[in-house]
Amino acid sequence: MTGCREPSRGAGLGYSQAVDVDLLIVGGGINGAGIARDAAGRGLSVLLVEKDDLASHTSSASSKLVHGGLRYLEQFDFKLVRESLAERERLLRAAPHVVEPLQFILPLGPQSRPAWIIRAGLFLYDHLGKRELLPGSQSVRMEDFGEALKPELGRGFSYWDCSVQDSRLVVLNAMDAAERGATILTRTELVRARRDGDRWAARIRGPGHEQTVQARAIVNAAGPFAAELVGRFDGVHRRFNVRLVKGSHIVLPRLYEGEHAFILQNPDGRVVFVIPFERDFTLVGTTDVACDEPSERPAIEKQEMDYLLDTIGRNFTRTVIREQIIWSYSGLRALIDDGSSDPSRVTRDYVLELDRDGPPLLSVFGGKLTTYRRLAERALDRIAHFLPAASGSWTEQAVLPGGDVPDLDTDGYASSLSERFAGISFDLIHRLTRTYGTRTERLLEGARTASDLGEHFGAGLHAREIDYLIANEWARTFEDILFRRTKLGLHMPPEAMDRLNAHIDAFLSGKSRKQLL
Numbered sequence: 001m002t003g004c005r006e007p008s009r010g011a012g013l014g015y016s017q018a019v020d021v022d023l024l025i026v027g028g029g030i031n032g033a034g035i036a037r038d039a040a041g042r043g044l045s046v047l048l049v050e051k052d053d054l055a056s057h058t059s060s061a062s063s064k065l066v067h068g069g070l071r072y073l074e075q076f077d078f079k080l081v082r083e084s085l086a087e088r089e090r091l092l093r094a095a096p097h098v099v100e101p102l103q104f105i106l107p108l109g110p111q112s113r114p115a116w117i118i119r120a121g122l123f124l125y126d127h128l129g130k131r132e133l134l135p136g137s138q139s140v141r142m143e144d145f146g147e148a149l150k151p152e153l154g155r156g157f158s159y160w161d162c163s164v165q166d167s168r169l170v171v172l173n174a175m176d177a178a179e180r181g182a183t184i185l186t187r188t189e190l191v192r193a194r195r196d197g198d199r200w201a202a203r204i205r206g207p208g209h210e211q212t213v214q215a216r217a218i219v220n221a222a223g224p225f226a227a228e229l230v231g232r233f234d235g236v237h238r239r240f241n242v243r244l245v246k247g248s249h250i251v252l253p254r255l256y257e258g259e260h261a262f263i264l265q266n267p268d269g270r271v272v273f274v275i276p277f278e279r280d281f282t283l284v285g286t287t288d289v290a291c292d293e294p295s296e297r298p299a300i301e302k303q304e305m306d307y308l309l310d311t312i313g314r315n316f317t318r319t320v321i322r323e324q325i326i327w328s329y330s331g332l333r334a335l336i337d338d339g340s341s342d343p344s345r346v347t348r349d350y351v352l353e354l355d356r357d358g359p360p361l362l363s364v365f366g367g368k369l370t371t372y373r374r375l376a377e378r379a380l381d382r383i384a385h386f387l388p389a390a391s392g393s394w395t396e397q398a399v400l401p402g403g404d405v406p407d408l409d410t411d412g413y414a415s416s417l418s419e420r421f422a423g424i425s426f427d428l429i430h431r432l433t434r435t436y437g438t439r440t441e442r443l444l445e446g447a448r449t450a451s452d453l454g455e456h457f458g459a460g461l462h463a464r465e466i467d468y469l470i471a472n473e474w475a476r477t478f479e480d481i482l483f484r485r486t487k488l489g490l491h492m493p494p495e496a497m498d499r500l501n502a503h504i505d506a507f508l509s510g511k512s513r514k515q516l517l
């Protein structure tokens with residue numbers, strides 16, 4: 001990058017200097033972060049701007065699955081399923097600390113598709129993609145999976161996909177990008193951009209500064225805002241129509257024992273996932289509600305809560321009421337308008353739209369967490385010939401930060417660390433390894449007991465972890481820490497919040513911040 005300081009972690013750019021990069025990426029969701037990582041690894045100078053926090057929109061509001069998408073087979077979306085299944089295995093190898101195998105139980109009941117159709121679908125699911133790490137599907141008896149479900153759901157099938165800590169996957173890509181030289185600026189918005197000879201001149205605005213950046217190419221990875229963002233590029237017109245579909249999830253007190261998830265079939269033909277979540281909870285989702293405009297803070301509506309609770313009521317022996325909902329979140333999918341009248345049936349595949357009327361603008365529409373790596377690879381391939389410095393693709397076998405866990409066995413790795421850090425509880429070490437993988441060793445360096453990790457704020461969160469997240473992962477607020485870098489917000493006592501905020505403020509304004517810049 002010419003004119004930029006060393007890769008920084010959110011400190012802003014050198015304001016007095018001209019900033020000139022190969023690639024400017026707008027949006028720090030999974031697609032923007034994945035593209036930044038891929039581009040930086042190809043030797044390009046990269047700047048990513050994210051107007052809020054990393055993963056603060058759709059990429060933290062997913063069903064948290066890395067999956068082939070069994071139901072897309074019904075829509076004959078074989079290409080999407082095949083690609084997703086292949087990426088599932090790659091991600092499991094690249095980030096075994098945040099991507100975990102998850103068994104799904106699919107009960108057969110009165111609302112179900114016929115058993116032979118499901119069996120045929122699962123056969124395809126088992127064989128469409130390369131499957132080395134996950135078991136195949138099989139028929140099961142529900143009684144082997146506890147007594148939570150109604151007795152009339154006697155039979156069913158089992159198959160495997162993966163769960164993922166969605167916002168951590170985004171942060172890991174941003175970290176990898178930064179470690180390969182990219183500059184990542186959070187809380188920094190692209191205001192406008194215009195073509196100026198062989199460069200884009202882009203106006204960006206961050207906390208306390210506004211400046212112009214020159215870029216040879218721009219990627220618009222603004223997720224649900226991508227269509228609207230096109231209007232900020234002078235002289236660019238969008239070819240694709242985008243539909244926004246809101247999906248909401250609810251978090252309930254744990255509904256059943258066991259580590260398996262359920263996939264439940266509803267009378268309207270949709271499926272709802274019921275997934276063990278953060279040890280003490282069950283995650284239920286999702287809904288599909290068409291929306292007209294991208295909202296900054298989409299929220300669940302009462303009808304969506306009732307829809308999900310009715311699904312639980314139809315399938316589980318216990319009923320759950322609205323008052324028992326502990327947390328909910330909603331996200332917006334930006335889907336390519338393929339003319340389908342039913343939001344659930346709109347394709348989940350992505351489109352890359354290239355405007356090459358001068359220096360290129362590549363806009364990303366649609367996509368899934370699962371396929372982000374492949375999407376990033378394709379995005380770079382589309383713009384590579386405008387960027388002669390770019391080398392070839394490299395991410396297929398590459399591990400994400402902290403993902404170099406021996407034998408992909410994060411629990412075994414936690415046990416070995418727990419012998420090394422014998423004065424720290426196994427529960428804490430286990431959570432840290434499931435969050436940071438092998439980077440846990442950096443976080444715990446020199447600590448002999450938990451008190452060496454500084455002030456304890458509750459739920460196993462110590463000052464050392466907060467400082468690590470601010471210094472290494474762009475965390476700036478309690479929400480960044482409690483609901484995206486971790487999910488400790490679900491366990492944290494409310495009385496800890498004042499102390500936690502005071503610690504964050506002190507760290508950001510104090511001596512340690514100087515070391516960050």
Ligand SMILES: Cc1cc2nc3c(=O)[nH]c(=O)nc-3n(C[C@H](O)[C@H](O)[C@H](O)COP(=O)(O)OP(=O)(O)OC[C@H]3O[C@@H](n4cnc5c(N)ncnc54)[C@H](O)[C@@H]3O)c2cc1C
Binds near residue numbers: 222369370
């Ligand atoms: C309910 C739901 C469930 C899902 N479940 C799954 C699942 O289980 N598995 C799966 O694989 N996929 C799932 N998906 C799909 C997946 O979550 C999305 O495809 C993915 O997160 C989209 O990422 P993105 O980077 O395109 O968008 P986002 O994550 O929304 O990121 C776009 C970013 O751009 C930023 N931005 C916008 N405008 C500007 C600007 N002017 N300047 C700077 N920054 C800007 C925004 O702040 C935002 O952070 C789900 C989606 C939804 C809605």
